[in-house]
Amino acid sequence: MTLKLGVPSKGRLMEKTFEWFAARGVSLSRTGEAREYAGAVDGVEGVELVLLSASEIPRELAAGRIHLGVTGSDLVREDLADWSAQVAELAPMGFGHADLIVAVPKAWVDVETLDDLDAVASAFRAQHGFRLRIATKYHRLVRDYLRAHGVADYQLVDSQGATEGTVKNLTAEAIADITSTGETLRANHLKILRDAPVHCSQATLFAARGADWGQVAAPMAKLAQRLGITLPQEMSLQDS
Secondary structure, eight states: OOEEEEEEOSHHHHHHHHHHHHTTTOEEEEESSTTOOEEEEESSTTEEEEEEOTTTHHHHHHHTSOSEEEEEHHHHHHHSTTHHHHEEEEEEOSOSOEEEEEEEETTOTTOOSHHHHHHHHHHHHHHHSSOEEEEESOHHHHHHHHHHTTOOSEEEEEOSSOGGGTTTTTSOSEEEEEESSOHHHHHTTEEEOSSOOSEEEOEEEEEETTSOOTTSHHHHHHHHHHHTOOOOGGGSOOOO
16 A cells, blocks of 8 residues: 655646655656646655645545645635544645735725724625625635634625625625735735734645555655654554
């Protein structure tokens, strides 16, 4: 049995992941045709590279179909209920940084904080007869965040396209979305609330708590030594 390592299959996340492992003496590479999601691992025996989309990796970790996976910490927290019971965070990787933030129209000159947003949301419902709409792809994270900060009179509306455009298109009054530079928000006349972000995301190496670790303890121990990471107890079992 081989230890399965899931890595983003394309783009900058894949390239930076390959560089991160290479800097620690483990070479990852794509093999086959450009459209073929196959790969190879050199430097540690018994490790298989599985190329997946970043959004698929949390699900595959939760199902135990891969032992390790690299993806955004935002995706794991959004996609997996009680995420820390399903996966272990082994190593923040120092790239893929982005903040999940709440933003409102710049024209809302009196709205700078979540307390302001809560007041506006109450007034909005009284005036319009329905709750203020916040467009987002991150329902779990945003709902928990707003609840923790006492914001009540709102509804989350799903956004699978360009979230920043929903306010201009009149399908939402505010948004919660990932941003790294804020340029797109400014281009759409939106401003970020001053409170701490919903989540500060980065690419992270995760391990599946529910995977079968008994047969892959040896390659996992060697890989952990190369990467300089500490394993949770269930992943440091001896080969059976």
